Amino acid sequence: MFFEKNKETMSRKDIENLQTELLKEKIEYAYKNVPFYKQKFDEYGINKNSINSIEDIRKLPFTTKNDFRDNYPFGLFAADMKKIVRIHSSSGTTGKPTVVGYTKNDIETWSSLVARIAAAAGVSDEDIIHIAFGYGLFTGGFGLHYGLEKIGAAIVPASSGNTKKQIMLMKDYGATVLVCTPSYALHIAEVARREGLDIETDLKLKVGMFGAEPWSNKMRQKIEEALNIKAYDNYGLSEVMGPGVAGECETQDGMHISEDHFIAEIINPDTELPVKDGEYGELVITPLTKEALPVFRYRTRDITKLTKEPCVCGRTSARMYKPIGRTDDMLIIRGVNVFPSQIEEVLFSIDGISPHYQIILERAGALDSATILVEANANLFFDEMKKQRQFLDKINYELKTTLGLDVAVKLVEPHSIERSEGKAKRIIDKREM
Amino acid sequence: MDINDYKITQISVFIENKKGRFYNVTKTLKESKVNIRAMSLADTMDFGILRFVMDKPKDAYDSLIEKDFIVKKNDVLAIAIKDESGGLSELLKIISDLDLNIEYMYTFVNALENKAVMLFKFEDIDLAIEKLLDENIELLKEEFFKRV
Structure with missing residues (x-):
């Protein structure tokens, strides 16, 4: 299923032209509104005319987590606080948290992106969705919530904690879709079994949308067997938007990146040069439509690979495979x-x-x-x-x-x-x- | 004669080599009023395998499973031998001559007057029963462990 079919099936050429245009605009926008980028672009001699094709993105400097920390809390924001309607941040266990902001348009964009990955996983307005992501500063809970609401599904915002109660709610309210981390999905299955539930008859789950931590295909099999569902992976990170950057379609062969909103590159983390097509390297993302917080070439530290081969589902977007690790969890x-x-x-x-x-x-x-x-x-x-x-x-x-x-x-x-x-x-x- | 009469149910439990783990097993058995007749512990640095013969193996099994222990049921043979020097050696010679493979064995003390009882896990229990009975070796039946 598609949420915005015309955008999800653009030709490769149209995607690249659109990306090039949006990138030029964003450079100008950031130059005017974010002193950090003004200084960086001046230093690198970058302006919108530096970009003639999508490959020219390589002229831009990277942005890292440290840049967020150095500009804590709002130094990278391009929009006035008057326009900002939401703030999320990381847990900040290793220092100051990473703070991100959203304008009203950003929330709209974000919701549409999440709606796309949900539709790709077969979720519709018929579904009852149990969200067991923590609601709070973490982008997972609210991110999925707004996107799924946009699809018109009925949402049970269960948040995290009290697994037995979560299972009772899933059973009594007849949840058809489960949203949480993959490891928590397994925990739910285990507790449900211990509580004597028959997964097939007591629960109506069909689909799981899992993310926020790396998981293997073998783990997917285990979850699918344990909960009798199809388990879909999705990808996102708060620095560039949140969940919804990419998500699997029903083919389950890589996550479709919404390339009308993001440019994805794979680089060698050491040399910082692009890897050959289809090789593993660090994923670098440039969001193209964010107002509150434009970011260029964000180093995700996730190790993955891309394919631009057409997918049987009809989407033309590049697909990223499950990250096999992080440059920092290696x-x-x-x-x-x-x-x-x-x-x-x-x-x-x-x-x-x-x-x-x-x-x-x-x-x-x-x-x-x-x-x-x-x-x-x-x-x-x-x-x-x-x-x-x-x-x-x-x-x-x-x-x-x-x-x-x-x-x-x-x-x-x-x-x-x-x-x-x-x-x-x-x-x-x-x-x- | 039914050779199954000679199969003694043994319960094995996986335990981590940590303080209090063994106690938790025995506590569970006590709570279900199971009496341990014979036992052995095979241990390594990290974990141990506890093996028991009990008066009520079914109750023991159910109560251990209930408490989330990892439990296996197996059949072993209980063989009575003379409680004197050379008693075990004599038996082992017969077993060796019969070419029966022993996986492990342990003792059951204080069982019978003038006799000692050994518990054996054979690779092929049916074959072992048949051959040992042919040799007139005294095999004990499961009721024995309910009585003593």
């Missing part, structure tokens, strides 16, 4: 680069493994060690020590072949890994650097 263990998603792929390829795991990093002397905690269950428990060891050795071997690194695998009791209602805590780094 773990360096004994000098080997490891993305937690690689570990997840290996674990989830083993039959019967529980979806709850945690990676513990420790340092003894100068040597790092990684231990992966996996929750045991009847499928993974053998009454014989020999078979139990063989099973653990097999996981260890698979990890070693994939990662090129020896990691210990430890079975722990069920429910001993902390469940999260927001983003799952997969990594416990106890190393003192």
Whole structure:
């Protein structure tokens, strides 16, 4: 299903022409309204005439999270507070939060973008949508809420917390769509089962729209089986808008980027040069239609790849694949680069493994060690020590072949890994650097 | 004779090698009024496998599952041997001569007068029952564990 079909099926040439025009306008707009960009553009000798084709975006400087911090709280805003109608911000666990603002038009744009990804996932005004994202400064809750309202669906803004009650609401109100983080979706399935619910008959869920944390295709399978739904991924980040930047269609083969609103590039994070088509690198996004907060070439730190091949759904937009990691969540263990998603792929390829795991990093002397905690269950428990060891050795071997690194695998009791209602805590780094 | 009469239900429990884990298992068994007849613990640095023979294996199994323990049921054989020097050795020689594979074994103390009881997990329990009975080895039945 489409929300704005004519825009979602523009020819590649029209998309690029539109992007070039919007980019020129945005450069002029930011130059006039944001001292930070005025100074940057002067320094780089950039004005709207520097842009003649979409490739010319490479002349522009990058914007990073630090630029947001340096201009905390409102230094990057281009609109007066009078025009701003909403402020969101990051949790700021590592310092000052990242603050973003929206004008009335921005909220409209954002809602339409979310409506697009919802329609692409098959959601319509017939649906009852249970949103278990936290409502608050985090863009997930309100972002999805406004977009889904725009589609005309009935929304249950459950927010986060109290899983048993959430399940009761889903059952009693007949939710057909679940919106939350993928790890929380699994937690819901587990609690529902423990409470004695029959997922197929007690719940009416058809579709899940999950985002806000990286998850693998194997995890998707687990969620789809556990909740008897189709699980769709979507992508966004508050610095460039929020959720709704990209989302999967029913083909589930990459997330369609709304390119009439964003320019997406993939660069090598070290050389900062574009990678070859289809290669993995860091995703860089330039929003083209934001009024409150124009941003250029934002470094998302997400590692992914793009394809511009036409999709069977009819959309012409570039698709981004599930990020396989972040430039900043890449773990360096004994000098080997490891993305937690690689570990997840290996674990989830083993039959019967529980979806709850945690990676513990420790340092003894100068040597790092990684231990992966996996929750045991009847499928993974053998009454014989020999078979139990063989099973653990097999996981260890698979990890070693994939990662090129020896990691210990430890079975722990069920429910001993902390469940999260927001983003799952997969990594416990106890190393003192 | 039904060879199934000689199959003794054994319950195995996965426990993490952490303080209080073993106690939690025994507490659950106590609450369901199950009496432990024989047990063994195989342990590693990280985890252990507890194996029990009990008077009420079904109650034990259900109560442990209820408490979210990871539990497996298996059949083992209970073999009575002379409680004297060489008793076990004699039995093991027979088992070895019969070419039966033992996966693990443990003892059941204070069972019978002048006799010791050993619990065996064989690779092929049916074959083991048949061959050991042929050798006139004394196999105990499950009722025995309900009585003692």
